[in-house]
Amino acid sequence: MADGTGRGRGGAPGRRASSYDVAALAGVSQSAVSRAFRPGAPVSEAVRRRVLAAAAELGFRPNAMARGLATSRSGIVAVAIGTIGNPIYPAVLDAFSREVSARGRQLLLLTDLDDAEAVMGRVVQYGVDAVIVTASARLEPSRAVARACAKAGIPAVLYNRVLPDLRAPAVVCANRAGGRLVADLLLRAGHRRFAFIGGPEETSTNTDRRDGFAARLAEAGLPPPALATGRYAYEAGQAAMLDLAARGVPPDALFCTNDLLAIGAMDAARRDLGLRVPEDLSVVGFDDVPMAAWESYALTTVAQRIGVMAARAMDLAEAAMDGDAGATVIEVPGDLVARRSARLPPDISAS
Amino acid sequence: MADGTGRGRGGAPGRRASSYDVAALAGVSQSAVSRAFRPGAPVSEAVRRRVLAAAAELGFRPNAMARGLATSRSGIVAVAIGTIGNPIYPAVLDAFSREVSARGRQLLLLTDLDDAEAVMGRVVQYGVDAVIVTASARLEPSRAVARACAKAGIPAVLYNRVLPDLRAPAVVCANRAGGRLVADLLLRAGHRRFAFIGGPEETSTNTDRRDGFAARLAEAGLPPPALATGRYAYEAGQAAMLDLAARGVPPDALFCTNDLLAIGAMDAARRDLGLRVPEDLSVVGFDDVPMAAWESYALTTVAQRIGVMAARAMDLAEAAMDGDAGATVIEVPGDLVARRSARLPPDISAS
DNA sequence: CTGAAAGCGCTTACAG
DNA sequence: CTGAAAGCGCTTACAG
Numbered sequence: 001m002a003d004g005t006g007r008g009r010g011g012a013p014g015r016r017a018s019s020y021d022v023a024a025l026a027g028v029s030q031s032a033v034s035r036a037f038r039p040g041a042p043v044s045e046a047v048r049r050r051v052l053a054a055a056a057e058l059g060f061r062p063n064a065m066a067r068g069l070a071t072s073r074s075g076i077v078a079v080a081i082g083t084i085g086n087p088i089y090p091a092v093l094d095a096f097s098r099e100v101s102a103r104g105r106q107l108l109l110l111t112d113l114d115d116a117e118a119v120m121g122r123v124v125q126y127g128v129d130a131v132i133v134t135a136s137a138r139l140e141p142s143r144a145v146a147r148a149c150a151k152a153g154i155p156a157v158l159y160n161r162v163l164p165d166l167r168a169p170a171v172v173c174a175n176r177a178g179g180r181l182v183a184d185l186l187l188r189a190g191h192r193r194f195a196f197i198g199g200p201e202e203t204s205t206n207t208d209r210r211d212g213f214a215a216r217l218a219e220a221g222l223p224p225p226a227l228a229t230g231r232y233a234y235e236a237g238q239a240a241m242l243d244l245a246a247r248g249v250p251p252d253a254l255f256c257t258n259d260l261l262a263i264g265a266m267d268a269a270r271r272d273l274g275l276r277v278p279e280d281l282s283v284v285g286f287d288d289v290p291m292a293a294w295e296s297y298a299l300t301t302v303a304q305r306i307g308v309m310a311a312r313a314m315d316l317a318e319a320a321m322d323g324d325a326g327a328t329v330i331e332v333p334g335d336l337v338a339r340r341s342a343r344l345p346p347d348i349s350a351s
Numbered sequence: 352m353a354d355g356t357g358r359g360r361g362g363a364p365g366r367r368a369s370s371y372d373v374a375a376l377a378g379v380s381q382s383a384v385s386r387a388f389r390p391g392a393p394v395s396e397a398v399r400r401r402v403l404a405a406a407a408e409l410g411f412r413p414n415a416m417a418r419g420l421a422t423s424r425s426g427i428v429a430v431a432i433g434t435i436g437n438p439i440y441p442a443v444l445d446a447f448s449r450e451v452s453a454r455g456r457q458l459l460l461l462t463d464l465d466d467a468e469a470v471m472g473r474v475v476q477y478g479v480d481a482v483i484v485t486a487s488a489r490l491e492p493s494r495a496v497a498r499a500c501a502k503a504g505i506p507a508v509l510y511n512r513v514l515p516d517l518r519a520p521a522v523v524c525a526n527r528a529g530g531r532l533v534a535d536l537l538l539r540a541g542h543r544r545f546a547f548i549g550g551p552e553e554t555s556t557n558t559d560r561r562d563g564f565a566a567r568l569a570e571a572g573l574p575p576p577a578l579a580t581g582r583y584a585y586e587a588g589q590a591a592m593l594d595l596a597a598r599g600v601p602p603d604a605l606f607c608t609n610d611l612l613a614i615g616a617m618d619a620a621r622r623d624l625g626l627r628v629p630e631d632l633s634v635v636g637f638d639d640v641p642m643a644a645w646e647s648y649a650l651t652t653v654a655q656r657i658g659v660m661a662a663r664a665m666d667l668a669e670a671a672m673d674g675d676a677g678a679t680v681i682e683v684p685g686d687l688v689a690r691r692s693a694r695l696p697p698d699i700s701a702s
Numbered sequence: 703c704t705g706a707a708a709g710c711g712c713t714t715a716c717a718g
Numbered sequence: 719c720t721g722a723a724a725g726c727g728c729t730t731a732c733a734g
Contacts, residue, residue, distance in 0.1 A: 016475070018711055029721045034713060042719055064476040065419040066711035069726045074416060079460075084441040087641075093444075094435050097462040106477060107460045109430075111448040124367070125415040126457060234645060267646040290438075294585060295618040296647045369727055380705045385729060393703055417727035420710045704734080711726105718720080 017058035026054035037062055074127040077317060080110040080119065080145055081135045086232055086260060087289040088304070089135055092159070095310035096132060103314060105129070113141035120148045130317040134159035139202045155320030157313050160304075162204040167327040169316040171309050175205055175286075178302040178334040179212025179255070182284050185300070185336060186253045187220050188345035191282060194225040195251030197240040197261050199232040206232075209257045209286055226251060230261065237264025238272075245273050252281055253342070259285035259292045259301055266297060266341065282342035286334075298340035298350070305332050368409035377405035388413055425478040428668060431461040431470065431496055432486045437583055437611060438640040439655070440486055443510070446661035447483060454665060456480070464492035471499045481668040485510035490553045506671030508664050511655075513555040518678040520667040522660050526556055526637075529653040529685040530563025530606070533635050536651070536687060537604045538571050539696035542633060545576040546602030548591040548612050550583040557583075560608045560637055577602060581612065588615025589623075596624050603632055604693070610636035610643045610652055617648060617692065633693035637685075649691035649701070659683050 019033040026033070028047055035041035036051035043051075054060075068074040079096050081089060093109075100107040108128060110119055123131060131149050133142050133156055142161050146168050149156035158170035186194070194217060199206040214224045228243050230236025237256060241264070244251065254269075256262035262285030269275040269283070277283055285292060288303035312330045319326075340350045370384040377384070379398055386392035387402035394402075405411075419425040430447050432440065444460075451458040459479060461470055474482060482500050484493050484507055493512050497519050500507035509521035537545065545568060550557040565575045579594050581587025588607060592615070595602065605620075607613035613636030620626040620634070628634055636643060639654035663681045670679075691701045 020711080030712085031714080031721060031723095032719090034711095035720090038713085044719060047719080061472060061476045063420070063478065063711050065416045065425060065478055066726090067713075068416040069414070069420055069711080069728085070713040072726075084445050085641075087438055087441070090435040090438070090440050093460070094462055097460055101463065101473075106473060109444070109448055109458045109460045111445055112452065121412055122452075122457060125412045127414065127416055234641075238646075263645065271646050290436075290585075291642060294614065295589075295622050371727080381728085382705060382707095382730080383703090385727095386704090389729085395703060398703080414727050417710090418729075420712085420727080421729040423710075705732105706734100707732090708730090710728085713726085714724090716721105716723090718722100 016063075017055075017060040019060070019062070021058055022051060022054045022060045025058060026050040068127055072127060073321075074129055075104070076106045076108050076126060076128050077314075078108040078110050078123055078128045078131045080113055080131055080133045080142075082111070082113045082138070082141050083135070084111065086135065086258065086287070087291060088259075088287045088306075091290075091306050092135060092310070095306045096313070098307075099310045099314045103318070113145055116141065116144035116148050119145055120152060123149070123154060124152060128154065129321055130155040130157065132157050132159055132313055132317065133161065138200060139163075155317055157316045157320065159309065159313050160205055162329065169320060169327055170329045171313040171316065172204065172208075172329065172331055173302075173304045173309065174331045174333045175208035176212035176215070177331075178286060179209040179214075180216045181212075181302060181334070181336045182255050182286075183213045183216035183220075185338070185345065185348070186255070186282060186284065186342065187216070189253075189282065189343040190345075191253035191343070192222065193249065193251045193253065194222065195244050195254045196225040196227055197237060197244070197254065197256040197265055198227065198229045199236070199257050199261060201229060206257045213255050225255070232258050232260055234260050234264040234267075237261035237266075238268040239264075241265040241268035242272060245269075250281075254281060254283045256283070256285050259287045259289045259299060261285065262299055262301070262341075263291060263297055266299070277341055278343045284342050288337050292337070292339070300339045300342040300344075300350075301337050302334040303337050304334050308332050367414075368406075368411040370411070370413070372409055373402060373405045373411045376409060377401045385413075419478055423478065424672075425480055426455065427457045427459050427477060427479050428665075429459040429461050429474055429479045429482045431464055431482055431484045431493075433462070433464045433489070433492050434486070435462065437486065437609065437638070438642060439610075439638045439657075442641075442657050443486060443661070446657045447664075449658075450661045450665045454669070464496055467492065467495035467499050470496055471503060474500070474505060475503060479505065480672055481506040481508065483508050483510055483664055483668065484512065489551060490514075506668055508667045508671065510660065510664050511556055513680065520671060520678055521680045522664040522667065523555070523559075523680065523682055524653075524655045524660065525682045525684045526559035527563035527566070528682075529637060530560040530565075531567045532563075532653060532685070532687045533606050533637075534564045534567035534571075536689070536696065536699070537606070537633060537635065537693065538567070540604075540633065540694040541696075542604035542694070543573065544600065544602045544604065545573065546595050546605045547576040547578055548588060548595070548605065548607040548616055549578065549580045550587070550608050550612060552580060557608045564606050576606070583609050583611055585611050585615040585618075588612035588617075589619040590615075592616040592619035593623060596620075601632075605632055605634045607634070607636050610638045610640045610650060612636065613650055613652070613692075614642060614648055617650070628692050629694045635693050639688050643688070643690070651690045651693040651695075651701075652688050653685040654688050655685050656683050
């Protein structure tokens with residue numbers, strides 16, 4: 001007995017106008033109404049004007065479900081965003097929301113990726129046109145979802161992930177280059193004793209940032225930095241910092257592969273180890289989350305161009321919908337943001 | 352088989368199975384297939400089993416757009432979340448995502464509420480079943496969207512907002528009670544010189560928290576606390592703190608109506624005013640965002656029960672879809688979280 | 703319980 | 719350019 005009729009929406013005035021109502025009012029066929037709403041369709045300007053006027057009068061909006069049923073294009077893009085511990089997530093989601101809207105589509109949010117089967121059920125049932133896969137704490141759920149999309153023939157675009165075995169299009173921050181930028185900055189500031197705190201080993205954000213960093217150090221004749229790994233989390237940063245300190249010769253410069261780790265490390269360095277930042281230890285992160293700008297941290301970091309990245313990801317998604325997918329990987333450069341958490345070379349001043 | 356491809360049978364790229372395909376394979380009518388997928392529908396167990404087996408074999412999933420067209424229920428709930436400056440937003444979205452999924456629905460994300468007309472266009476076109484309206488920096492966009500929903504006959508539920516003129520159902524944190532909790536804590540810790548930093552004047556989260564705080568002070572025979580207002584933002588907290596300091600007798604306890612303000616105020620107090628927290632100044636916030644637990648702040652605050660609130664909001668939304676909406680307002684209590692940013696009464700210890 | 707059939711509101715060949 | 723009509727894949731009275 002629960003529902004069923006779907007009638008009446010709690011006392012709404014009359015039912016919604018359909019294209020037939022508009023046709024009647026405009027004195028044309030229903031097909032003409034349909035055409036008037038498709039740009040470039042064969043309709044005379046006169047008819048289109050009459051239709052649009054009638055539609056406005058009736059408050060008509062084409063029913064997206066009917067259209068979707070007829071065209072098998074839903075106009076819906078799903079954004080699969082695994083764990084949301086990282087505070088860069090609101091900005092990413094906001095960028096995608098903006099970008100999806102701008103392209104006349106809707107954003108379906110998918111947040112629990114652990115059960116790829118369940119995720120795909122929703123994606124398939126709703127006829128989602130494309131899936132953006134991003135920001136999971138672990139890589140495996142992203143991989144499972146991307147693989148399932150490929151199997152089901154649904155375009156998937158990876159955001160800040162790379163899965164070489166999957167041949168999926170992707171947009172990533174230039175993570176290696178970003179790691180180089182950091183190493184370069186610290187070297188030029190005179191540092192020589194480097195430490196490093198990474199996130200999840202299997203993610204390319206982590207490994208690429210680390211490798212870029214290490215590569216630049218190698219060029220300066222320095223050994224790969226001391227390692228300590230964790231998750232991408234504040235607490236992991238704290239723990240790794242304490243771990244580092246327990247290992248002997250203290251570093252005077254620390255690169256963390258994301259801001260959350262860096263902030264945790266800074267707090268541990270100051271509070272538990274009594275170190276001054278940057279006098280005793282320079283700290284640099286990656287992402288430029290809003291908290292990096294807070295006075296307590298004033299964290300030097302590499303900002304991602306999130307808006308650009310989201311736009312590129314949607315470009316790839318639309319290309320994939322049109323069939324010309326490929327496995328294009330687009331790299332968007334990151335921007336060094338110099339703040340007070342790191343000693344800076346003489347030619348750069350903190351913002 | 353259950354491989355998440357939604358296709359089954361070897362995965363040859365072909366069109367998706369429809370209920371007719373399932374019917375053919377199971378040797379029943381298409382209506383029988385439809386019934387087998389509706390719980391409580393009149394089908395024999397034998398038929399249902401055959402249908403489900405055939406469906407599994409074909410990887411069949413009912414087409415949600417076709418169902419929506421037939422029932423005029425889309426199964427989609429829109430979450431309208433205005434500005435996302437507040438770091439409580441990921442947790443709120445995550446809670447809604449979880450809750451919406453658990454009820455077999457999909458979450459459509461709406462983030463730019465400034466153009467209520469455009470928002471409604473999307474909501475109406477996609478036949479959204481209900482809209483959750485929340486977390487806008489300003490109140491006006493929320494109001495406009497809620498009002499437009501009422502006009503269009505689409506159930507809307509307010510989350511942490513109250514719009515008395517609209518008669519809309521709402522779920523809110525017990526903000527007044529929360530403000531009282533804070534005042535009580537600070538009074539019992541021996542404080543007598545209170546200050547206050549608020550957010551946007553027009554929001555009930557801000558005014559209710561303030562009023563509850565002031566009411567408890569009044570009971571203790573203390574005047575309403577010194578005021579200073581801002582937006583809900585880190586920078587506003589900083590500015591307000593400096594403003595307060597410039598006004599003469601310095602307070603020894605500060606309540607901010609959200610954590611972001613409190614964190615900004617703490618940073619300004621320590622860095623610009625040279626105050627120690629909590630020795631010179633106790634600071635308390637509201638929300639318990641993840642950063643409140645960071646060592647640099649260890650912010651005493653009032654935690655919102657976000658999961659419960661989201662569940663209640665969805666209860667109201669479903670009630671509204673079934674017609675028995677009303678203007679129920681559900682209050683969910685907040686929980687005091689005692690940390691080190693405030694001097695505590697002897698019977699409470701920091702967590 | 704079961705099936706044949708109408709209908710939800712569009713799009714799009716197909717003939718004018 | 720324009721209209722009549724089939725079809726997208728479901729749900730749900732309506733008769734067995």
